[in-house]
Amino acid sequence: MATATPTPTRTPGDKFKRSHSHHQSDDSSSTLSCFEAYNRLQAAAVAFGEKLPIPEIVALGGQSDGKSSLLEALLGFRFNVREVEMGTRRPLILQMVHDPSALEPRCRFQEEDSEEYGSPVVSGSAIADIIKSKTEALLKRTKTSVSPKPIVMRAEFAHCPNLTIIDTPGFVLKAKKGEPENTPQEILSMVKSLASPPHRILLFLQQSSVEWCSSLWLDSIREIDPTFRRTVIVVSKFDNRLKEFSDRWEVDRYLSASGYLGENTRPFFVALPKDRNTVSNDEFRRQISQVDNEVLRHLHEGIKGGYDEEKFKPYIGFCSLREYLESELQKRYKEAAPATLALLEQRCSEVNIELTRLDSKIQATSDVSHLRKSAMMHAASISNHVGALIDGAADPAPEQWGKTTEEERSESGVGSWPGVTIDIKPPNAILCLYGGAAFERVMHEFRCAAYSIECPPVSREKVGNILLAHAGRGGGRGVAEAAAEIARTAARSWLAPLLDTACDRLAFVLGNLFDIALERNSSWESEYGRKTGDMGGYVGFHAALRHAYNRFVKDLAKQCKQLVRHHLDSVTSPYSHVFYENDFQGGFGSSASSYFKHNQTSAGSFWLELSDGGQVSRDETTRDQENIPPENKARQITPGKGAEAREAFRESQMTVPETPSPDQPCDVVYAGDVKAEVGPRKPIARMTGSRNPGQLLKVHNGGNLLFGNGDSGSTTAYAAICSSAAQHFARIREVLVERSVTSTLNSGFLTPCRDRLVVELGLDLFAVNDEKFMDMFVSPAAIDALQHKRQSLQNRQKVLQSCLTEFKKVARAL
Numbered sequence: 039m040a041t042a043t044p045t046p047t048r049t050p051g052d053k054f055k056r057s058h059s060h061h062q063s064d065d066s067s068s069t070l071s072c073f074e075a076y077n078r079l080q081a082a083a084v085a086f087g088e089k090l091p092i093p094e095i096v097a098l099g100g101q102s103d104g105k106s107s108l109l110e111a112l113l114g115f116r117f118n119v120r121e122v123e124m125g126t127r128r129p130l131i132l133q134m135v136h137d138p139s140a141l142e143p144r145c146r147f148q149e150e151d152s153e154e155y156g157s158p159v160v161s162g163s164a165i166a167d168i169i170k171s172k173t174e175a176l177l178k179r180t181k182t183s184v185s186p187k188p189i190v191m192r193a194e195f196a197h198c199p200n201l202t203i204i205d206t207p208g209f210v211l212k213a214k215k216g217e218p219e220n221t222p223q224e225i226l227s228m229v230k231s232l233a234s235p236p237h238r239i240l241l242f243l244q245q246s247s248v249e250w251c252s253s254l255w256l257d258s259i260r261e262i263d264p265t266f267r268r269t270v271i272v273v274s275k276f277d278n279r280l281k282e283f284s285d286r287w288e289v290d291r292y293l294s295a296s297g298y299l300g301e302n303t304r305p306f307f308v309a310l311p312k313d314r315n316t317v318s319n320d321e322f323r324r325q326i327s328q329v330d331n332e333v334l335r336h337l338h339e340g341i342k343g344g345y346d347e348e349k350f351k352p353y354i355g356f357c358s359l360r361e362y363l364e365s366e367l368q369k370r371y372k373e374a375a376p377a378t379l380a381l382l383e384q385r386c387s388e389v390n391i392e393l394t395r396l397d398s399k400i401q402a403t404s405d406v407s408h409l410r411k412s413a414m415m416h417a418a419s420i421s422n423h424v425g426a427l428i429d430g431a432a433d434p435a436p437e438q439w440g441k442t443t444e445e446e447r448s449e450s451g452v453g454s455w456p457g458v459t460i461d462i463k464p465p466n467a468i469l470c471l472y473g474g475a476a477f478e479r480v481m482h483e484f485r486c487a488a489y490s491i492e493c494p495p496v497s498r499e500k501v502g503n504i505l506l507a508h509a510g511r512g513g514g515r516g517v518a519e520a521a522a523e524i525a526r527t528a529a530r531s532w533l534a535p536l537l538d539t540a541c542d543r544l545a546f547v548l549g550n551l552f553d554i555a556l557e558r559n560s561s562w563e564s565e566y567g568r569k570t571g572d573m574g575g576y577v578g579f580h581a582a583l584r585h586a587y588n589r590f591v592k593d594l595a596k597q598c599k600q601l602v603r604h605h606l607d608s609v610t611s612p613y614s615h616v617f618y619e620n621d622f623q624g625g626f627g628s629s630a631s632s633y634f635k636h637n638q639t640s641a642g643s644f645w646l647e648l649s650d651g652g653q654v655s656r657d658e659t660t661r662d663q664e665n666i667p668p669e670n671k672a673r674q675i676t677p678g679k680g681a682e683a684r685e686a687f688r689e690s691q692m693t694v695p696e697t698p699s700p701d702q703p704c705d706v707v708y709a710g711d712v713k714a715e716v717g718p719r720k721p722i723a724r725m726t727g728s729r730n731p732g733q734l735l736k737v738h739n740g741g742n743l744l745f746g747n748g749d750s751g752s753t754t755a756y757a758a759i760c761s762s763a764a765q766h767f768a769r770i771r772e773v774l775v776e777r778s779v780t781s782t783l784n785s786g787f788l789t790p791c792r793d794r795l796v797v798e799l800g801l802d803l804f805a806v807n808d809e810k811f812m813d814m815f816v817s818p819a820a821i822d823a824l825q826h827k828r829q830s831l832q833n834r835q836k837v838l839q840s841c842l843t844e845f846k847k848v849a850r851a852l
Contacts, residue, residue: 072371073200075844077133077192078837079378080202090381091237093370094204095270095363098229099243100255101208104274107310108243109205111326111356112363114197115143115319117162128173129188129232130205137194143319147172148190153837155192165191183213183221186228197323199364203241206232209255226258233262237374239366240269246279246307250298266303270366272359277309277329280336286343293350304350306359309333330355375845382842389835396828400821406808409815413579414804416559420583421796423555423562427473428788434561439554440470443479450546455487456535462486472554476547477788481780484540488775491536493528493767500524501759521759525766526610533774537602540779544787545595552587578814579803586802590795598786605778609770 080092099105109132110116137144145165146155150172159165172189184207206229213221233240242259250256263269273279283289295305309332311325333355337345352358423431443464447453455462464483471479505520608614790798804811 071844071847072375073368074135075841076371076378077135077202078844079382079841080131080133080190090385091235091374091377093237093239093367093374094202095239095241095367096204096206096233097241097243098206098233098255098259099208099274100245101210103208103243103245104308104310105205105208105243108272108274108308108356109203110322111310112198112201112203112360113143113193114195114323115162116317116322117145117165127177127184127207129186129207129228130169131188131190132201132203132205133190133192134198134201134203135192135194136196136198136200138196140194140196143193143195143198145191145193148192150176153833182224183217184224184228186231197319199360201360201364201367203363204232204238209258211254230258230262233259236268237370238268239370241272241363242269243272243274246273246276250295256298266299269303270359270363271299271303271305273305273307275309276307276354277333277336280333280340283341286341286345289337289341289345290350293345293353304353306353306362307333308356308359310356326356330357379842379845382838382845386835386838386842389831389838393828393831393835396824396831400824400828406812410804410811413814414800417583417799417803418796419559420552420555420587421799423558424551424795425792427551427554427558428477428791430474431558434554434557436470436472438470439557440472441476441550442470443467443483446476446480446543446546450543452539452542452546455484455539457532458487458490458536460490462490472547473551474788476550477544480540480543480547481783484536484543484779485775488533488536488771491532491771493525493764494532496524496528496760496763498756501756505755505759517755517759518762521762522612522766524759524763525770526612528763528767529610529770529774530606533771534603534606537606537779538599540783541595541599541602544598544783545591548591548594548787548791549588552584576815582803582814583799586799587795589802590790590798594787594790598783601782601786602779605782606774609774609778 076092079090080094097105097109113132113134142160144158144160146158147168148155159168169189169191173185176185176187177183188204207225209226209229210222213219218224232238240259240263242255244253244256248254259266259269279292280289283292293307295303299305309329311322311329313325317325334351337354352362441449444467462483464479464486466479501520501524504523505516803814
């Protein structure tokens with residue numbers, strides 16, 4: 039066991055000076071040059087946001103575990119950083135430079151967003167004030183409680199080592215008064231981010247009073263460095279724990295930390311002066327050395343049998359820790375020098391290329407042909423991405439860029455479907471969709487809305503007006519024509535607003551694709567390195583491109599409205615044969631059911647419910663079915679059906695009056711399943727079912743029309759006309775929705791977006807003379823931004839080139 043200990047008058051600075059002098063003959067010059075080169079490179083990395091794998095030491099620990107005291111001891115002077123209330127809410131990069139000529143410490147702070155340093159600061163209190171003011175200014179500007187942006191302080195002093203340490207905010211369990219509740223989580227997340235890069239050495243401090251098995255923050259360090267391969271563990275306030283040991287086996291077991299840190303991990307045990315009174319820098323360093331000596335003396339004299347000096351002495355005391363950190367960092371510097379040199383050469387080359395490209399871009403601001411080419415490529419790329427989104431592309435993330443049905447309704451300003459009183463909920467309404475998927479969902483929603491509308495009730499006066507007008511024209515189809523006219527009028531009134539709403543909703547879906555296409559184009563350019571026309575900064579051009587796209591979609595919506603209105607006019611024309619097609623002859627009573635089944639099959643076959651809804655309740659099933667008329671619904675609601683109708687037929691053989699009346703019965707002979715009209719005219723074919731006596735009543739009898747007698751038990755012509763009109767309306771609706779509108783809207787919106795969009799945008803933007811074209815690119819702000827970026831790149835190039843030259847010299851000396 040060694041008995042000699044350092045004398046009380048020997049300071050850490052003196053010890054370092056002897057070590058420095060001993061090696062000065064062989065490698066002190068190269069070591070100092072290497073250290074200065076890395077310091078300059080670190081400053082450049084902070085200023086320009088470079089991600090360089092520079093070997094660095096990151097200090098970690100709880101808020102009261104002694105990190106600030108250790109930093110002051112390493113610096114060799116106090117600047118009261120422990121007294122700065124917010125001093126450690128930002129990382130503090132301490133660049134310590136051993137300068138024998140600096141008998142008093144000279145500290146300079148790096149300017150924000152610059153590689154330049156400010157004027158020297160000598161006073162310790164002034165240093166603390168600057169740290170506090172810089173921290174508070176940034177947190178106020180960013181409106182956060184902590185920030186990962188570091189403060190860089192360069193300290194030149196004759197009694198500090200060549201060492202760079204990043205001091206991080208201390209871990210806390212609870213936020214201080216006035217701070218957000220999530221401050222502890224933000225600090226932990228930020229510290230983990232700073233400590234994660236593999237080129238950084240972790241300096242983890244923990245008080246000696248904390249047992250290894252109950253350490254709160256040791257597990258957090260394990261998450262970053264599971265094997266402690268790059269972690270230096272420091273047990274602070276070691277003098278407090280020494281009083282508990284009396285025998286050698288106790289202290290040796292504690293110093294080994296066996297069972298908790300692993301066999302190859304040796305923690306350092308450090309104690310520092312507790313006296314916080316104002317003392318000179320020389321006295322402060324003398325106190326540090328004195329505490330080291332007292333710890334060693336206690337281990338020799340206060341412990342029975344002493345301790346395993348050969349095994350543990352290199353890890354006891356502040357001086358041992360400082361020497362280890364300095365030598366370890368210098369070793370890492372030398373090991374990293376070749377890789378750093380290669381990386382610097384790569385970065386310099388990249389900056390030169392970027393500078394050349396930026397020069398070309400500045401020159402191109404006045405080159406019309408170049409701008410035309412770039413603008414055309416950009417517009418074509420956006421058009422291609424719009425087409426891809428319509429065809430089913432799923433990037434960018436639909437969760438972020440897509441919209442639910444409710445969001446589409448509210449943001450489009452269209453609102454609910456006109457004339458529809460129930461809440462239409464198409465399948466997948468809660469999914470965030472865009473492009474072709476959102477388009478098809480709106481189409482399905484339109485079909486649900488259309489099938490939820492029935493022929494509205496018609497007053498007797500309106501029926502009388504229409505019926506009497508047809509009666510005056512002669513012929514025997516007055517009742518049928520009256521019913522058809524009522525259905526046509528209702529279809530034009532109720533279905534036309536639905537068609538306009540569908541066009542507006544579909545136009546909104548397509549309009550949203552512009553921003554999504556921009557995002558997709560940007561991500562593709564950054565991911566694949568494809569530049570389809572660099573148009574960044576040309577606000578006028580981007581505004582013109584957006585306006586041209588919106589106008590294109592608006593024109594499509596206008597054209598589609600005209601097309602579907604044309605189909606509506608066609609199917610509701612008196613000359614339309616829609617009512618006399620073969621598939622309508624099966625009887626009015628069953629037609630609504632057949633329409634429903636046809637719609638259900640066509641919609642359900644191609645539109646699957648993808649929402650994660652689990653088991654659907656009976657109520658939800660009932661609500662969804664409200665959008666489609668159920669089977670036999672027409673038979674349930676149509677007036678004039680069933681037993682009353684049969685009774686009316688049996689009692690309807692009466693004398694035909696000269697003038698028709700809504701309360702007069704029709705003369706009809708009913709025999710089994712056959713109906714025949716009474717009168718001198720020849721019977722004509724009618725659209726009737728084989729077993730539904732409550733169908734359309736028509737009679738030829740001197741050209742007059744007969745109505746029921748108004749009795750409650752009999753069916754009147756009014757009821758028959760309403761029933762027939764409802765069936766005609768259902769037929770119009772089915773033909774319009776299933777045969778005309780769906781294909782028209784698909785071809786009217788989607789086909790032009792795929793085939794004509796790039797041409798239309800090109801004609802709108804580029805089919806102009808040079809003077810008008812350049813109006814989109816005359817942007818002083820954009821040119822100024824390019825010039826500013828060029829100046830920043832030149833500064834970055836200059837600093838990186840200087841660092842490269844310096845590292846080449848270091849590499850030759852190593």
